[in-house]
Structures are given as structure tokens and as C-alpha cells.
Amino acid sequence: MDKARKMDYSKYEIYDFDNSSAFNMSSGYKERSYKTHWHSYGEIILVGPGDTNVFKVNQSTYKLVEGDFVIAWPMEMHAIVDADRKDSLVMQFSNAFLNTLFDLQRIMHIYRNLHVICINTHPELAEKLRKVTMQMRDIFFSGGANRELKCCMLLMEFMLILDEHREELSPELNLNSQNAYExxxxxxxxxxxxxxxxxxxxxxxxxxxxxxxxxxxxxxxxxxxxxxxxxxxxxxxxxxxxxxxxxxxxxxxxxxxxxxxxxxxxxxxxxxxxxxxxxxxxxxxxxxxxxxxx
Missing domain, CATH: 1.10.10.60 (Homeodomain-like)
Structure with missing residues (x-):
């Protein structure tokens, strides 16, 4: 019986990102595409320049412009079909990180169906998120002390800004903005x-x-x-x-x-x-x- 309990794979397991880190950032890829894949951590992409920037999350394809954001939540299928990867920024964060606070769980719960934030339809929101992302970039690539902690704090700010614009995003989330719960x-x-x-x-x-x-x-x-x-x-x-x-x-x-x-x-x-x-x-x-x- 004890052995059976230990082998209960129905438990909602949480895996650390890269076995050690909660946050990662990358850029500078020459290839314009990356095949369909999935992983247990989440990913946010700040779209780079160029006339063609095509991404796919689950079964939806998005044609985006510089300054847009792509969000692939943990364990979602996604791909870069054809896009600038040299000047785009890719942020990756662990599923475990999202489960650290009730408010982060709530935000992912509510925004699970949100996969793009377009600068043309949400200019103020996109600009706020871009500024926070640039701060993360500067800190992460500086290689200074406590860079992961500082980036995670800014990632929390990213999520908080997103949530502060919930009413604006409610049509895309199919939420009834008239309902607020304690x-x-x-x-x-x-x-x-x-x-x-x-x-x-x-x-x-x-x-x-x-x-x-x-x-x-x-x-x-x-x-x-x-x-x-x-x-x-x-x-x-x-x-x-x-x-x-x-x-x-x-x-x-x-x-x-x-x-x-x-x-x-x-x-x-x-x-x-x-x-x-x-x-x-x-x-x-x-x-x-x-x-x-x-």
C-alpha cells in the first residue's frame, strides 16, 4: 500500500525550471523559426522588428509586429513559424514560481487563454510591459549578484501590470467584467x-x-x-x-x-x-x- 501511494502519478507534480533556476532570458538567435514543442515552464516573447513575425500557440496562429508579446503558459504547444529571433527577447519562468503565491496562481488561472498582447490594440499596456522587460534584460545580461531574484521580482511586476488591465482585456478573456469577487x-x-x-x-x-x-x-x-x-x-x-x-x-x-x-x-x-x-x-x-x- 505504501509503495502504491509513492507511485501515484495523479499528483499534480511541480518541476523546477532547468532543475535549478526560476527565470531565464535569451536572445540573438540567427534562425527565424523553431519547431512545435512544449515544456513544463512558461515562456514570454517580446517580438522583435521585421515585416514578418508569425507565432503559434496551441492551434492558433498569430501574425504580430515589433513590440507585441507572446505568452505560452506551462505545458502549452507553441512554435516560432517565421520571425525575427535575433532582436526578440525570450523570457522563461518555472511553473513552481507561479505556484509560490496565491495571487500568481489566480492570475495564471484567469489569463490562461491569453496568448498575445498587441501594441496596436493595447498600446499603454504593451509599453508598460516593455519597460519592465527591458529592466529584466539589463539585469539578467549584466550577470550581477542576485540577478535571478531581481528578475523574478520584475516578473511579478509584469504579472501585476497584466492584472491591473483585466477590465481592458476582459473581452479577449471572455470574462464578465461586471463581476468582481472578494x-x-x-x-x-x-x-x-x-x-x-x-x-x-x-x-x-x-x-x-x-x-x-x-x-x-x-x-x-x-x-x-x-x-x-x-x-x-x-x-x-x-x-x-x-x-x-x-x-x-x-x-x-x-x-x-x-x-x-x-x-x-x-x-x-x-x-x-x-x-x-x-x-x-x-x-x-x-x-x-x-x-x-x-
Missing amino acids: DDVMRRMMMVTDYIKNNLTADDLSQGAMAEMAGISRDYFSRIFKNITGMNYSKWLNMIRMEKATELLSHNNMTLTEVAMYSGFKSIPSFNRVFHDEKGMAPGEYRTLFVEDK
């Missing part, structure tokens, strides 16, 4: 979502059961959940299962059946269908991409 309600929702992430193989993860856990009615839970996440409960639950599945696919010693089971999918056909709908490919193909990228 910290107590947000903490209840985060408590429930954390429980789900850590118990994907639980017998009952129904919306009714989670509403009861949060201490609110099912209808109110459904309404809050949609307003906070921009998606209904079942779609969000499948997204979390997909996150876990993509993480487990990096373990070559696990069969696809085991990956499906420990991610909370009740059947292989269901797992394959949801995976293909979300990623546009079969789980086995996705695993191959991870191995090639490594």
Missing part, C-alpha cells in the same frame, strides 16, 4: 481547483461535488467559475487533465494507458479524443515531439 470567494475557488489538480483520479470531481466543497450552491459555483476562468467547468477540467497528461508523457516508462488513467480520463477513446481536439495530434505524436525537443 478574496474569500477567490480563495474558495482556488482551494477547489488545487484539490482537483492534486486528485485527478478521485471518484467524484463533478461540479456539484466541487460546489459543495466550496460551500456554495451549484448554480452560483457554475456562474463564478465561468466568469473567473472564461470557460465552463467541464472544459476547464479537461484542460487540467490535459496539463497532467502532457507532463506524464515526458515519462517514457509510462504507457499511454497509464498516462490516461493517472490524468483522470475514464477511457482511452475519451483521452485520445480530448487530446486530439486540444493539441491537434495523437498523444503518441506529442510524446515524440517532446523527445525530439530534448
Whole structure:
């Protein structure tokens, strides 16, 4: 029994970025493209100059201009199709970093569907984020003492600025900007979502059961959940299962059946269908991409 508990891959594991760091920044690549890939850490790109800057996140393709931002949250498929990589800036941050504070968890929870910030539609926001990014660049490439700590503090400021513009971004996030919730309600929702992430193989993860856990009615839970996440409960639950599945696919010693089971999918056909709908490919193909990228 003790051995079985230790091997419970359904737990929502957190992996350190690069095994040691919470933050990394890079630039100066000659190649204009980078193949479709994924990793357990998040990535933010400040788009460089040039007439052609094409990026892809999950199944959406974006044609961007200098000063735009691309955000790929942890474990999302993304690629640089054709873009300036010499003068663009790439910031990478660990999933563990996002889980250090309640507010960072909340921000990622709300902004999970936001993948681009365009300077033409959000000039003030993009400029604020650019200034913070330039500060991170100067600190990181200086190689001075405590550069990681300083960059992480600025990354928090980046996320805070993003959240301060939530009302402006609400149409893109499909959020109802008329609804604002107290910290107590947000903490209840985060408590429930954390429980789900850590118990994907639980017998009952129904919306009714989670509403009861949060201490609110099912209808109110459904309404809050949609307003906070921009998606209904079942779609969000499948997204979390997909996150876990993509993480487990990096373990070559696990069969696809085991990956499906420990991610909370009740059947292989269901797992394959949801995976293909979300990623546009079969789980086995996705695993191959991870191995090639490594």
C-alpha cells in the first residue's frame, strides 16, 4: 500500500525550471523559426522588428509586429513559424514560481487563454510591459549578484501590470467584467481547483461535488467559475487533465494507458479524443515531439 501511494502519478507534480533556476532570458538567435514543442515552464516573447513575425500557440496562429508579446503558459504547444529571433527577447519562468503565491496562481488561472498582447490594440499596456522587460534584460545580461531574484521580482511586476488591465482585456478573456469577487470567494475557488489538480483520479470531481466543497450552491459555483476562468467547468477540467497528461508523457516508462488513467480520463477513446481536439495530434505524436525537443 505504501509503495502504491509513492507511485501515484495523479499528483499534480511541480518541476523546477532547468532543475535549478526560476527565470531565464535569451536572445540573438540567427534562425527565424523553431519547431512545435512544449515544456513544463512558461515562456514570454517580446517580438522583435521585421515585416514578418508569425507565432503559434496551441492551434492558433498569430501574425504580430515589433513590440507585441507572446505568452505560452506551462505545458502549452507553441512554435516560432517565421520571425525575427535575433532582436526578440525570450523570457522563461518555472511553473513552481507561479505556484509560490496565491495571487500568481489566480492570475495564471484567469489569463490562461491569453496568448498575445498587441501594441496596436493595447498600446499603454504593451509599453508598460516593455519597460519592465527591458529592466529584466539589463539585469539578467549584466550577470550581477542576485540577478535571478531581481528578475523574478520584475516578473511579478509584469504579472501585476497584466492584472491591473483585466477590465481592458476582459473581452479577449471572455470574462464578465461586471463581476468582481472578494478574496474569500477567490480563495474558495482556488482551494477547489488545487484539490482537483492534486486528485485527478478521485471518484467524484463533478461540479456539484466541487460546489459543495466550496460551500456554495451549484448554480452560483457554475456562474463564478465561468466568469473567473472564461470557460465552463467541464472544459476547464479537461484542460487540467490535459496539463497532467502532457507532463506524464515526458515519462517514457509510462504507457499511454497509464498516462490516461493517472490524468483522470475514464477511457482511452475519451483521452485520445480530448487530446486530439486540444493539441491537434495523437498523444503518441506529442510524446515524440517532446523527445525530439530534448
